[in-house]
Amino acid sequence: MERHRPCSTLILALLILMIGCGNPSANENQVTAAPPSEQQSNVQSNPLRDVYFGDTHVHTGWSMDAGLDGAVKSPRDAYRYALGEKVEANSGIDVQLKYAYDWFMVTDHSDAMGVVNKMIEGNEEMMAVDVVKKWAEAIPKGGEEAASAKSELVRMQANEELPAIVMDPKWMKTAWEETVDAAEEFNKPGEFTTFIAYEWTVNADGGNNLHRNVIFRDGADKTKNVLPLTTFETQDPLKLWEWLQNYENSTGGQVLAIPHNGNMSNGRMFEEQQFDGSPMTKEWANLRNKYERLYELYQIKGQSEAHPSLSTTDEFADYALWDRGNLILRPKKEGDLEYEYWREALKSGLRLEQEFGINPFKYGANAGTDTHTGLSSTEEDNYNGKFKTLEPTNHQRWNFPLLEGVNDNYMGWEQEAAGFMGVWAESNTREAIWDAMKRRETYASSGSRMKVRFFGGFDFTEEDLNGNLAQAGYDKGVPMGGDISGSGNQSPIFMVSALKAPNGANLDRIQIIKGWLDVNGQTHEKVYDVIWSGDRKPDSNGKVPPVGNTVNLETAEYTNTIGSAELKAVFKDPDFDPSLSAVYYVRVLEIPTPRWTLYDKVRFNIEMDQNVPLVTQERVATSPIWYDPN
Amino acid sequence: MKKIFAEPLVHFLLLGLAIFLLYGWVSDDESDKNKIIIDDSHLAHLKSIWELQWNRAPTEEELQGILEKHLQKEVFYREALKVNLDHNDEVVKRRLAQKMEFLSDDFSALVDAPTDEKLLEYFKSNQEQYLVPYQFSFKQIVFTHDKHQDPQTASQMVLEKYGSKPVDDMYDKGDLLSIPFNFENLYEPQVEQELGGNLAASLHDLPLNEWSGPVESGYGLHLIYLTKKQAPSIPEFQEIRDELVRDYSYQAEKENQQAIYQSLKNNYQIEITADLDKQLLERLQANLIQP
Incomplete structure (x- = not known):
């Protein structure tokens, strides 16, 4: 007989814990933070927009590969660090950012989430069921009464006679819900914005990086009604886009995805076919264009902006190259590079647009760290490394292997202390910043907080440049991420x-x-x-x-x-x-x-x-x- | 903290025991080891995960796929257990240890719920952390090193010449740089973030309603016309209650986790038998037992 029921067993254990604690008053006095995502009435709005800096790519100890390396920081630690608070690093030293972020998110791998079920408080409903109430009273008394209550519990469980209320999945709290809660706790419209997010981590053919960070515009009310899609279920990006579409249709929410590290995809990130090898279709191009608005150019594992062998006249393309293979350092085949870099994709997107009537590679610029320590840092003089083993307690981290393959390693010194994203938004709120990502009014930074404006139109003048540039820019043209179309010759x-x-x-x-x-x-x-x-x-x-x-x-x-x-x-x-x-x-x-x-x-x-x-x-x-x- | 723990720790251990007993119970006798039965509750669990992801029931084809994936995982999992692949596996160890931490956090939320009383006490003893910082409004012009050999003298000359003219006459007397002339209601950390250098701190000592300076930012030397300087204040409890709940719970979780770990550790006899320098060994051993 296979009787192991993962959810009910844990519920039972936690039920015992809860009623065993004999401290019901604790729950009555529980104070929970109000969901803050909609409180933004008094946030000032600037129609000419300000730039806000943040990281779209952060793993904590809750991601299994980070945990494997010994990272113990939680999403809450990560938010505190991003806010500029002093935090104890995974290796025990105190670390603190010099420049806090304006907005932030934690993108733990979905594949490790939702395994641990957690019991929520609020047991009034349970206590309304007689037998549960009986146990609750009996167990704290200890001795024989408690023992008999417990054996009754076990017997009922074995015979599938447990009250329905106990089996209700609503008592389960997943790591996903916990991630959502952490984001909501730190979201403070006008001051510090957080996003509910996760990473969908596809290593196609065992190491070709097709990862995507999935970022929601919504709060707990909508995102808690779903479970993240994992790559255990599917590795096909088309399925992810369908999942995103389904999320939007069924909740009325909004969501987008940002792919990264094409440089380690061995020719697959911008391949001109579907994941399963079938030809691209208009629908495929449509979904990609709709949900993938940005592409990550800079991060710790190098750049995916442009490659010197493709951009032969660009003397600055020779920066932060991680081009020796995929995630397991399997070498590239000839021609792979062409389908890995943003600039090539921008160009081929123009060609594909002619074919399909829509550009599947219409990607704006994004950057994020991809730190696996929970501690997002791009400050060259204050750099914490990708993994716990590469935190500054390791003085020889430059010579420490970071990714190991059969014949080749990426070493510590190859890490780039990069990157984050600047977003031009009306205010520092989840809605305003997400909308700016959607319309691609963003720039990728390798680590500099310079302010960059970029407008396109047909009649800008030197006076516009030296006057109120932003006003003229929005009045007479479009900002970065926008489109202009033919105006005669x-x-x-x-x-x-x-x-x-x-x-x-x-x-x-x-x-x-x-x-x-x-x-x-x-x-x-x-x-x-x-x-x-x-x-x-x-x-x-x-x-x-x-x-x-x-x-x-x-x-x-x-x-x-x-x-x-x-x-x-x-x-x-x-x-x-x-x-x-x-x-x-x-x-x-x-x-x-x-x-x-x-x-x-x-x-x-x-x-x-x-x-x-x-x-x-x-x-x-x-x-x-x-x-x-x- | 100790007092809170004396009693609840017993319950935490009880939880451990409960889990142990339950798992003991579900691992049935030998003959069941090669049977995989998918019953109602199993199916409901698998379907509910799907429904949470897709907000609809799976089709028959999808259900087939779900079951096949589930079986594949289950078969490999069981085979792995048979040959003890879980033993001394670093990932398995970390995962289980992490589950214990999650349990201890849940536990913390139950026994250490943030009541108003506790929050007020926490607020009182950490007041400085919650101060509303200085707030400033000001106008500024800048003299950069790019444009001036000696921006100090250049700015002083402008100050002498236009310092007592109407305020806005100063607008175009500095360098053309895309920094606003007007800054309104910025908190000190925001000024720091916008202008860098030591400018934010310098504002503390500048006079109100007159051109003064120069003071240095990350861009150059500024003349400043300060119109508002609001000193730091203690916020109302209600205003920052959410933040207090967040901070209090965070700290309680950390302390509870540590306390549970220390108490559980006390049940173990810890010895280092590795071949180490004697003095080093003694130090390590002593710290492990009494950190």
């Missing part, structure tokens, strides 16, 4: 500005990167240096020479004696053809600054191998503006 004009982070490094340059589709269906790209600091002159290929480097390798210091505090410009595409569809995004580079490895080297007074990079150039990439000739 007129060339679009873009307005872009970047202000350095208040305590951060100066800026090197602003670039606009263009991708387009020619009449033969071929795609192309070009990187334009739009404006830069100092009086550097472009070379014969139009490339502006490097800004210089002030980083002191002995002291891990730099100075803002090079670069600019602010750069802004109006840009008119010099190679514009009004009949061709195109896509434009902005990339802004800071001047070189010390990488976390250099801070480690100096503060721990250790030696590192020659090949370990000690200097980095932080960067921001905005969501694109798409040009449609029709």
Whole structure:
């Protein structure tokens, strides 16, 4: 006889605990936080929008792979750390962010959630059932009475005679509900926004990264009515989108998904077929376009923005490359790279749009850390590493294996202290920030809090640039993430500005990167240096020479004696053809600054191998503006 | 904390015993080991997980899939148990240890519920943590190192020349930089986040309703016209009650978990028999028993 019933057994155990505690008064005085998601009446709203920074990708000890490595931090610890509170790290030291986040979320892997059932308080209903009440009275008395009550419980359970109330699944509290509760507790409209979220973690063919972070606009009332989809049930992204659609249809809520680490998907993230190998369909393209609005460009496991072998004229594509294989370091086949990077996907999206009437790869820019410690940090001089074993208590973490494959490892030093996302929203509320993600008014940052504006239209002027730029931008054009369409033979004009982070490094340059589709269906790209600091002159290929480097390798210091505090410009595409569809995004580079490895080297007074990079150039990439000739 | 624990700990142990007994009961005799029966409650459980995910009942085809997945898991699970693959498995150990932590957190919520009385006491002893910070309104112009060899002197010259003219005359006398001229009702941490440097703290000492400075931010040197400076205050209990519940429960969970762990640990005789330096061994041993 197979009689093991996971839910009822645990309920029973917890029932015994509850009535055994003999402290019913505790429940009457229970104070629970009111659901705060709808309390936003008194939050100020700025129609010209402010930028809010946060992380969309955080694992705590509740994710099994994080737990495997010894992380014990919970979602509540993660929120406290994000708020700027001092928190004890997994390895025992105290850690604290220098710059708190404006908004935050925990995205634990769905596959490890919902296994642990937890009993909720509020046993009045149970006590209304006579036999349960009898047990409740008997058990605290101890001795024979208690023993007999307990054996009666066990007998009834065995004979399936337990009162229905005890078996009701509503008494179960899953780890998912606990995750939802933690998010709700910390959500404070106008001050600090949290999102209910989880990660759907597909390792196709045993290691090809097709992971997606699923982010809800809604509060506990809607999200608690569902259980996250796990990859145990399906690995097909189409099924995930159908699940998202079903969630929206049945609850009236809203949800989106953000894929990440195409760089470790061995050619599968942007493959031009369905997961099962069948051809793409219009419906498939529709669902992908509807639910996947952003793509994660920067994180600890490298960048998925652009690859130097595909973007051969981009001298800054050679940054944070994690391109030696998939998650288990199985090497790539020839041609895989083409289907892994955002810039290629933006370009091929233009081609697919012609075929299907909708662009399945219409991705805006996102970044997140993917920390597995619960401690989201991108601060190079205050970096906590991806796993517990890579927290700064390990002074030799640069030389510690991070991901191990058969013939190759990714080592600690290869971690990038990146990234997070800037979101332009009317206010710091769940609704406003989620809506901004949906319309892609976002930018990916490798770790700099610079403020970047980007508008596209047809009649911006120098006066707009130097006056109220945002007002002109919204009045006469569209912001990052938007669309512009043909206006006769007129060339679009873009307005872009970047202000350095208040305590951060100066800026090197602003670039606009263009991708387009020619009449033969071929795609192309070009990187334009739009404006830069100092009086550097472009070379014969139009490339502006490097800004210089002030980083002191002995002291891990730099100075803002090079670069600019602010750069802004109006840009008119010099190679514009009004009949061709195109896509434009902005990339802004800071001047070189010390990488976390250099801070480690100096503060721990250790030696590192020659090949370990000690200097980095932080960067921001905005969501694109798409040009449609029709 | 100890007092609260003396009694409830017994119950926590009782819970452990209950789980032990129940699991003992459900693992039936040998002959059942190769039977897998899916009864009503099993089916209901599997279906309810599906229904929670999809908000509808599964079709027959989907039900077939659910059962097949369930069986596959169950068969492998049982085979793994037969050959003791669960023994000394790091993931299994962590998972079970984590379940114990979850149980102790539930337990904490039951025995240490945040009553008004407890919250008030907690508020009183942690008042500083809940202070409403300084709040400021001000106008500013900035002189950056980009544009000036000596921004200090440049700003002082502007202050002398326009300091006593109408307030808004100052608007275009600094550098063109995309920082607002007007800042309204910002709390100190917000000023820090917006402007960096030491500017937020410098505002404490600036006079009201006149141009003053320069003071330094992360961008350069600023002249400031401060119109509001509200000193930190203690918030009303009701205003921050949710926050107090959150913080109190968090701390109680941590303390309860620690107390339960320590008490359970006392049931074990812990010895390090590894070959270690004698003094090191003594220190480690002593700390393990009495941390």
